[in-house]
Amino acid sequence: MRLATLIRSVMLVAIAFSVGTAVNAQNITYAGPDGAPIEGERCATPEISPQQQAAVDAFLENFLAENPGTQNRDGFYLIPIAYHIVRYDNGTTGEVSDADIEEQTDVLTAAFAFMDIVFETASIDRTDNTTWAQAQPGSSAEFAMKAALAIDPASTLNFYTTVPSGGLLGWAYFPDGCESCTYHGVVCLYSTLPNGTAVPYNLGDTGTHEVGHFVGLYHTFQNGCTPPGDSVDDTNYEASPFFGCGSRTTCGSPDPIENFMDYTDDACMFEFTPGQQERAYVQMAAFRPTMWIKVPVELVSFNATLNGDVATFEWVTSSETNNSGFEVQMLPDGQSEYQAMAFVEGHGTTTEVQHYTYSVIGLNSGTHMFRLKQIDFDGRFEYSQEIEVSVGVPGTHVLEAAYPNPFNPEATFRFGVNTQQNVRAELVDVLGRVVSNLFEGNVAADEMQTVRIDGSSLPSGTYMIRIVGETFADAQSVTLLK
Numbered sequence: 001m002r003l004a005t006l007i008r009s010v011m012l013v014a015i016a017f018s019v020g021t022a023v024n025a026q027n028i029t030y031a032g033p034d035g036a037p038i039e040g041e042r043c044a045t046p047e048i049s050p051q052q053q054a055a056v057d058a059f060l061e062n063f064l065a066e067n068p069g070t071q072n073r074d075g076f077y078l079i080p081i082a083y084h085i086v087r088y089d090n091g092t093t094g095e096v097s098d099a100d101i102e103e104q105t106d107v108l109t110a111a112f113a114f115m116d117i118v119f120e121t122a123s124i125d126r127t128d129n130t131t132w133a134q135a136q137p138g139s140s141a142e143f144a145m146k147a148a149l150a151i152d153p154a155s156t157l158n159f160y161t162t163v164p165s166g167g168l169l170g171w172a173y174f175p176d177g178c179e180s181c182t183y184h185g186v187v188c189l190y191s192t193l194p195n196g197t198a199v200p201y202n203l204g205d206t207g208t209h210e211v212g213h214f215v216g217l218y219h220t221f222q223n224g225c226t227p228p229g230d231s232v233d234d235t236n237y238e239a240s241p242f243f244g245c246g247s248r249t250t251c252g253s254p255d256p257i258e259n260f261m262d263y264t265d266d267a268c269m270f271e272f273t274p275g276q277q278e279r280a281y282v283q284m285a286a287f288r289p290t291m292w293i294k295v296p297v298e299l300v301s302f303n304a305t306l307n308g309d310v311a312t313f314e315w316v317t318s319s320e321t322n323n324s325g326f327e328v329q330m331l332p333d334g335q336s337e338y339q340a341m342a343f344v345e346g347h348g349t350t351t352e353v354q355h356y357t358y359s360v361i362g363l364n365s366g367t368h369m370f371r372l373k374q375i376d377f378d379g380r381f382e383y384s385q386e387i388e389v390s391v392g393v394p395g396t397h398v399l400e401a402a403y404p405n406p407f408n409p410e411a412t413f414r415f416g417v418n419t420q421q422n423v424r425a426e427l428v429d430v431l432g433r434v435v436s437n438l439f440e441g442n443v444a445a446d447e448m449q450t451v452r453i454d455g456s457s458l459p460s461g462t463y464m465i466r467i468v469g470e471t472f473a474d475a476q477s478v479t480l481l482k
């Protein structure tokens with residue numbers, strides 16, 4: 001603990017010195033609101049020195065040794081986002097619609113699905129303040145804006161959309177253990193959000209890139225071709241930022257230009273690596289533990305009610321993460337495998353209680369099992385507990401159709417009675433002769449019996465299943481086709 005505290009405080013000091021010196025030469029051109037080109041800068045996340053990086057890496061290595069498994073996937077993490085739209089005093093420059101904010105959240109969730117991190121829009125607020133809107137990283141205006149607007153930084157990602165001067169697209173601060181410090185969060189040029197004007201940086205991946213920094217990832221070109229690079233093993237070294245789309249080799253292997261942590265155009269960056277996932281996990285667990293909360297799909301109840309041959313299922317979730325939905329599955333009486341009955345769409349990601357209902361109509365007599373298969377968007381699934389639904393025998397008896405029919409050489413059929421009695425079943429040929437005794441015994445009420453027909457020693461032809469109890473008699477025909 002003493003080591004952790006020491007390194008955290010060292011890092012905080014380091015951060016304090018590094019902000020304000022972040023702005024580099026302008027290096028990109030993108031479309032302004034009127035279509036005219038703007039010269040700008042891709043990212044102004046404070047650069048970290050090799051010494052700082054070594055201190056972080058040593059700390060994380062130590063943390064991982066004390067918290068083994070922290071790097072492994074084990075369910076989904078939900079990060080709520082508080083959006084702050086900071087506009088000019090005119091109330092229009094810098095405006096972003098609520099719909100585009102939702103799309104930004106979707107872009108983040110899609111990008112970070114690879115890491116099993118999902119995002120939800122927790123709140124949206126708007127502020128008109130030209131000075132704040134134009135704030136540069138490390139400026140007093142930035143810190144004043146964030147101190148005024150930040151919402152619960154320990155458990156919420158604060159996402160500011162602004163109009164930074166100098167054409168800057170965005171910046172963030174690396175995790176450093178100060179969970180409630182208001183300077184954390186990400187800042188993005190408002191027109192980089194989905195449907196914004198900042199072509200080719202208007203698909204929302206400036207947000208993805210800056211949130212990448214927020215969870216602890218460096219640029220892929222960190223340290224150029226020199227170890228430890230970006231402190232991730234499976235991103236190739238890269239001498240310098242890559243702009244646009246295409247391919248390049250600067251350190252002897254293909255540059256990771258498709259990685260979200262390069263400077264590529266939004267349309268051409270689309271991946272994180274397993275190594276980045278592990279590094280993000282350890283950083284979040286070590287430095288942002290309050291925010292690093294797993295939210296599974298919590299099924300709090302699953303019940304069935306039966307009315308005649310209609311079973312109605314109701315279930316309730318207290319929270320859901322990345323939930324595509326529920327497959328209702330049935331194991332019919334006498335069978336050995338569950339089969340899918342229906343798919344009921346889930347609510348994706350939510351921390352609100354959700355109610356679901358589904359009815360199965362026309363159930364046969366017998367004892368059937370039901371369960372829910374909860375499926376995530378990435379295909380992973382989990383089963384609920386099973387529920388038993390017993391449908392009684394209507395009237396005196398039930399004789400179900402034999403299956404298959406025609407058959408060769410075997411078929412089965414089921415029957416049931418509504419009061420306990422002795423029952424006999426026989427297979428009879430067209431001349432009325434009994435060719436096989438199928439069943440004889442005392443049968444309990446409402447318990448379906450499965451009977452097998454073996455036609456292996458019989459010639460092809462039509463036969464009659466004749467079944468006789470104390471309170472009923474019934475028959476059906478079957479065809480043996482060899």
Ligand SMILES: [Zn+2]
Nearest residue numbers: 043045209219
């Ligand atoms: Zn960056």
